[in-house]
Amino acid sequence: MRLSVLFLALLLAACGRGPDRAPTGGNSSVGRQDLYHFGCGSCHTIPGIVGAHGKVGPSLEGIAGHSYVAGELPNQPPNLEHWIQHPHSVHPESLMPELGLTDAQSRDIAAYLYALK
Numbered sequence: 001m002r003l004s005v006l007f008l009a010l011l012l013a014a015c016g017r018g019p020d021r022a023p024t025g026g027n028s029s030v031g032r033q034d035l036y037h038f039g040c041g042s043c044h045t046i047p048g049i050v051g052a053h054g055k056v057g058p059s060l061e062g063i064a065g066h067s068y069v070a071g072e073l074p075n076q077p078p079n080l081e082h083w084i085q086h087p088h089s090v091h092p093e094s095l096m097p098e099l100g101l102t103d104a105q106s107r108d109i110a111a112y113l114y115a116l117k
Contacts, residue, residue, distance in 0.1 A: 024077040024110045031112030034105050043096070047116055057096060064114045070094075080113065081106040 032048060035041065041052020045059040066075050070090050073079035082089070085106040087096040101109070 023114055024081060024107045026104070026107030026109070026111030028108070028111040028115045031105075031108035031110065034101075034109050035112060038099055038101075040109075046113075048112075060113055061116060064117045077107075077110055077114070080110045084109050 035046055035049050035052070040046060040060075041049045041054055043054040043056040044052060045054060045061065046052035047061050063069075063080075064075075069075050069080045069083045070087070073083060073090065081103070085101045085103070086098065087094045088098055
C-alpha cells in the first residue's frame with residue numbers, strides 16, 4: 001500500500017505545472033519594454049504599456065486568442081514574430097512600419113503579446 005501511495009505521489013508531482021515559459025522562447029519583460037521603446041502604442045491599444053491607447057491599428061488585447069495574425073497567417077509564434085518583424089512581406093500596403101527589429105526583439109514582443117491572453 002505504501003509503495004502505491006508513494007508511486008501516486010511521484011506521478012502527480014511529475015504532472016505538475018512547470019515554469020511558465022513564453023511559447024516564443026522570448027522574454028516578455030523585455031518585449032514589454034520594446035513595445036514602449038518602439039512606440040507601438042501610438043497606433044495600438046496595448047494593455048500594460050503606458051500611453052498605449054492608439055486607434056490606428058487594432059487593439060492587441062487578447063491577441064493570443066485570435067485565430068489569425070494579420071488576418072491571414074495562422075496564429076502561431078513564428079507567424080506573429082514574422083509579422084512583427086516584416087509586416088510588408090505579408091501585406092505590402094500595411095500601415096505598420098518596418099522598424100528593423102532583430103529576431104530577438106520580435107520574439108520578445110511576441111512573448112509579451114501572448115502573455116496578455
